[in-house]
Amino acid sequence: MFSRRRKAQFIDPKSYPAMLKPADVAQFVAVLRSETAARRAGRALLARSAQLRDVVLDYVASLEKAAQFGDWAETWLHAHEIRGLAETIGLVAAGRIANKLCLYLDAAAARSQAPDRTVVMLHVDAAARAARARDEATQLGDAILNELEALAAYKLGTSAEMAAE
């Protein structure tokens, strides 16, 4: 005998509790689409940017210290914080390099390999340079990123594509 799953039930948005009363939706959307909303939110982001940059630089200092001591768990944690914040405030390369470091450490752990100190230190130095060098960060970071991917892949014994995942 053939069996089938239960037929999917569709629930119309009008039949569940809405975030706003229908009469208010158009006005709310208009307000959010206004220049005022974008300007105010832009100012809020800008006001936080300088502070967040300092925060990222603090994370970078902690990352360097953790890596120097060979504390890979702490290294991963600080790299994780950097990848979460850096790009939002324009430190694109630093965020991407920190991300690659997290992925490398994850991949090494998944293979039960000890992280290669050289690979880690290269990532850490690159992330630190990119975070501290505002203007050339993206160009410098992208070039380094490619080299690091190749090196990490070589050390893991995988293809560059795998390391880039």
Next chain:
Amino acid sequence: MSLAAFDYLKALVVEDNAHMRALLRSLLHALGMKQVYECTDGQQGYQELRERKPDFVLTDLSMKPVDGIEFTRKVRSGADSPNPYIPIVMITGHTERPRVEAARDAGVTEFLAKPITVQNLLSRIIEIVDRPRPFVRCDGYFGPDRRRHRMEGYAGPWRRADDFNDDLALR
């Protein structure tokens, strides 16, 4: 009408990084939403959801002990969930793309990709208000319709290959 007109809206931010939480709080305040509740993981988030009854949620994906995927699943399908239909916007980094599908299958309404920009945040909030998604209840899933485009003229009930059990296996 001004931004202040919507100051009754309540937002819940579930994010383990204090600085990102502060940034999101500032952005939401700037948009007139003064009631922003914060917590650091999905477990706390669920408690806050029950106590504060927010109107929408911004959640990170990677958190401990309870991540954004498990949190979303509980909100959608938990027996004691106060609002299974609440819009959930998940903040994801490019690092987490492989997990985005799992988040979608847990019932996330929208994704907000890092780096967070004003325009991205505004567009996601507008989206959840202006184009609320139909919900789907079927075997193994309850949440926003994962297909954004309807197939015109298709009247059948089955939409996925696995809508048939075990590939029509004989029982």
